[in-house]
Amino acid sequence: MKKFTRIAIANRGEVAVRIIKACEEMGIETVLLHSEADINSRAFRMATKTICIGPAPTAESYLNIQANINGALAGGAQAIHPGFGFLSENADFAEAVGKAGLTFIGPSPEAIRALGDKVHCKELAKQAGLPLVPGYQGENQDVEHLIQQAEKIGYPVIVKAAAGGGGRGMKLLKSSTDARELIESAQREGQSAFGSPKVFLEKYLDRAKHIEFQVFGDSTGNVQHFFDRECSVQRRHQKIIEEATSPSLTDELRRRMGEAACAIATLGKYKGAGTVEFLLQDGEFYLLEVNTRLQVEHPVTEEVLGVDLVKMQILTAQGDYVHDAKQIRVPRGHSIECRIYAENPFLGGVPSTGLLGHVEWPEGPGRRYEYGFDANDTITPFYDPMIAKVIVWDESRPRAIQKMIRVLKDSVVFGVHTNIPYLIEILSHKEFVMGTMTTRFIETYFGESLKEPTLTDIEKTVAAGALLQLRGGANGASTTSSSPWASYWRGI
Structure with a gap:
């Protein structure tokens, strides 16, 4: 039986903190594998050791298999915990971790391929006689073929990324009119978030x-x-x-x-x-x-x-x-x-x-x-x-x-x-x-935005003062439009 003395964490945010706390309780040191964008974070301050594995874009850091493994090895870790999201359900990553002489804290690569891939999982479920939602899980990923399959299933239909979860790479097809655009969008999201453009289709249950x-x-x-x-x-x-x-x-x-x-x-x-x-x-x-x-x-x-x-x-x-x-x-x-x-x-x-x-x-x-x-x-x-x-x-x-x-x-x-x-x-x-x-x-x-409450003059003054103080005071206030309230999502 092996005992870990140092574990690398291939993730960020609150899940990285959660893993660090568990390791601390067990007397295990931690190595946070982070991107350049996550230097100012709680996990960065809590980890025993930190190693930057790349710039902010996920493909160059959190989704980069070799960068994560190199970071774990450089940090002297014996194992890697993937958290959730990113590479946590990537069988190739789990396999590469093992080949590098490290332990993947999660299921085996074979189990991930059998169950984590949504298409393979459904094939296994059929063998076990488990009830499945009608759909298409075939290898033919041509968009025209997928549209034909959606029409056979009957709209509305959900298209999902086969390699991931968490709502990413998932689109609702209500008719053939927007099917092509949404299927291609799901494929792009699947590639970006999970490294695979493969998708599958399911009948949408509207009262589930x-x-x-x-x-x-x-x-x-x-x-x-x-x-x-x-x-x-x-x-x-x-x-x-x-x-x-x-x-x-x-x-x-x-x-x-x-x-x-x-x-x-x-x-x-x-x-x-x-x-x-x-x-x-x-x-x-x-x-x-x-x-x-x-x-x-x-x-x-x-x-x-x-x-x-x-x-x-x-x-x-x-x-x-x-x-x-x-x-x-x-x-x-x-x-x-x-x-x-x-x-x-x-x-x-x-x-x-x-x-x-x-x-x-x-x-x-x-x-x-x-x-x-x-x-x-x-x-x-x-x-x-x-x-x-x-x-x-x-x-x-x-x-x-x-x-x-x-x-x-x-x-x-x-x-x-x-x-x-x-x-x-x-x-x-x-x-x-x-x-x-x-x-x-x-x-x-809750399809519409919430109605914003009306602030009193006193509340407006307090809010303006707090924002000014956050920016560094009157002398340090930025003249550019840097307000977080004016920022829009440009996530990767």
């Missing part, structure tokens, strides 16, 4: 809930599930609010879906943390995909089950984690996670980049914060604009909702706009409170 199960394969390959999460609140196929456990499942449905999740993971010879995602509509569930990595929303599972999934990942990679057959896990209470984005909710969610001013996360029982930036750090336009995740736990779902609203109202972020007002509106909506929301919830009720 998005339910996922956390699975974990231990060092022996024994797979168990750690129950479910409700992820139906999504905007442009990107999750915004997640919960554990789902208010939508009966005990019987939870049992059947959990068994299906374990079955597909076992077939894929899965080790480590993974997530099996389903769509649920009219009492029937369908396999959506398997994410062969840690999820952004993993904290809600940790809160209701009292586990540390990142520590378990590291122990499994060391060959030192085995499920306790005598331990019966039962979810306790309810947990909700909200993603805090640097964006303007009054302008349709336009990202709000710039220098962070005062930041304050209100402490209290059942409150947890995972954030990648502190005051005086810069939110750049190069990456996902998520600043932090706010997680709450309480004894029941209604109390957890009320606690989250209170926490968000008490949270302070100066310097950039955030989506906090947007989140509060969602949490207060009757459909969310009742737990009946579907994946079309945002589209149905």
Whole structure:
């Protein structure tokens, strides 16, 4: 059994901080592999050692396989943790890590190819008899052929990047009119975000809930599930609010879906943390995909089950984690996670980049914060604009909702706009409170920008003074249009 003394982190933001904290608890040093744009970040300050692997563009840094491996070797690491996104579901990266004499903290390259590739996963699911949404997963990627297949399936149809997740490379085709443009756009996004332009098609279920199960394969390959999460609140196929456990499942449905999740993971010879995602509509569930990595929303599972999934990942990679057959896990209470984005909710969610001013996360029982930036750090336009995740736990779902609203109202972020007002509106909506929301919830009720509140003269004066101070005072104020409120997204 190997013991890691130093782990390289091939990621950024709040997930890099999360991994560093787990390593610190285990007495393991860390090497942060970062881009030039992420020098001013919390993870950069926390890591034992930092190594720059390239400039801001992801293709030249976070998606550069050899640069990450070279950085890990130069930093004296024995293993690489990929976090989520970027190269976390790239089988070639996992394979290259092993060939370099390092340990990939995640599933094997073979498991990633079998389950992480959405097309191969569906082929495996067919063998296992799992229910699938009608669609096309063929090798022919010619746009004309894909359009023909979409017409056979029947609009509306979802086109998805085969090599990734997280809402990237995903487009909704409503008719043949815009099919070509959207398919080509999905292929470009897939290439940019995951290094592969391959896509597949699925029938769009218009009243579905998005339910996922956390699975974990231990060092022996024994797979168990750690129950479910409700992820139906999504905007442009990107999750915004997640919960554990789902208010939508009966005990019987939870049992059947959990068994299906374990079955597909076992077939894929899965080790480590993974997530099996389903769509649920009219009492029937369908396999959506398997994410062969840690999820952004993993904290809600940790809160209701009292586990540390990142520590378990590291122990499994060391060959030192085995499920306790005598331990019966039962979810306790309810947990909700909200993603805090640097964006303007009054302008349709336009990202709000710039220098962070005062930041304050209100402490209290059942409150947890995972954030990648502190005051005086810069939110750049190069990456996902998520600043932090706010997680709450309480004894029941209604109390957890009320606690989250209170926490968000008490949270302070100066310097950039955030989506906090947007989140509060969602949490207060009757459909969310009742737990009946579907994946079309945002589209149905929050398709327009929030109405911006009117500021009093005193509030305007205070805001102007705060902005002036953030820019360095009257003498240091820039004469150019550098206001983060005027910045627009030019992400890569």
